[in-house]
Amino acid sequence: MIEITEHPIEVQKIIQAATSNEAGAVNTFIGNVRNQTSGKKVVRLEYEAYEPMAVSEIQTVIDRASEHWKLTGWAVSHRVGALLPGEIAVVVAVATPHRKESFEACQFIIDSLKQTVPIWKKEFFEDGDQWVSAHP
């Protein structure tokens, strides 16, 4: 299951979508909006996605993970729109027969997602805003 959503992410739903009877281990990563970045107070964030391509790039990441690890289930949800500190931006849940693989596969998926999936984050401070990682 891959989801790009404007609504609050329901963690329990994502975990359940990844879980099956063969799943001995389920690893879940939750990325929350932090209230500061490099010591500067964050007022809110805005996420934007190139949605159809984001979905297909997440699928590519999952396919690559499936070549390395036996995934018995998985689910990825990414929020878009305006988010406040403390809100959930992304959830990745991965199920595997054994625990070590669940950690490795989940970390691979979130790391890859951050590198290749066309989603952008703008941080709003009290005195301005910026697109994250845009400039050196």
Added chain:
Amino acid sequence: MIEITEHPIEVQKIIQAATSNEAGAVNTFIGNVRNQTSGKKVVRLEYEAYEPMAVSEIQTVIDRASEHWKLTGWAVSHRVGALLPGEIAVVVAVATPHRKESFEACQFIIDSLKQTVPIWKKEFFEDGDQWVSAHP
């Protein structure tokens, strides 16, 4: 929060217990009862704990993790009693400012828990039962 419980583990509750406003990343490991072990069908499991020592040994594991990583929150729940395949045996949730540490700390905690915490698992097959890892 450390919990040894005879009741089904509520994953959402454990994740929330670990989460705070400083938590940029929350990693959660869920260990489920598998329906087979080494190809043999598992009918049910029974977990038993030396409860006060299990709680203090889990605390020792958390303290050791806190020396290595900055944990902004954590929660561990382990089920005891009779469990059927598909049920949740253990949940570990760890929150840290950044994502890499959340994976490392969560994996350290579940790995250590399996090595040092006085909890025992008995597997029931269609034709017998055994205490896991007791004998060579």
Added chain:
Amino acid sequence: MILKIKTFGISRDILGGREVELDMNGTSVGDLRKSLSMRYPQLDKLNSLFIAVNQEYAPDEKVLTAADEIALIPPVSGG
């Protein structure tokens, strides 16, 4: 050739719209990069800029047609 270009993130601020028409010289993704760079020099200051064609990352050699869905992918920052 006149192309419609979808923009995201900071590339939208630089090009000034969600979808911008550009009259480019040449036919490849590499040629498009040059035309964009001439017209919008601020794009050169980004950490990276990929071009997606029909929702896939495209190499500079790829030849474009006016029917392709073309998008600018400035540095991503999801997660």
Added chain:
Amino acid sequence: MILKIKTFGISRDILGGREVELDMNGTSVGDLRKSLSMRYPQLDKLNSLFIAVNQEYAPDEKVLTAADEIALIPPVSGG
């Protein structure tokens, strides 16, 4: 010295009860190990056997008193 010993997992099956009294020779955890081994030779077949005193793993040198909470910790298998 007569000790009460809590048992868990397979050690309960071997000793035959949740809490078993044992009249041991000597005073240390190491001495207790020898007494247990003599009386319950099946314990020697386990992958490992730790002894907890007052809910902490105890080294063989530790001296016991009749008031201590003593427990056998066969190979753990939580998680």
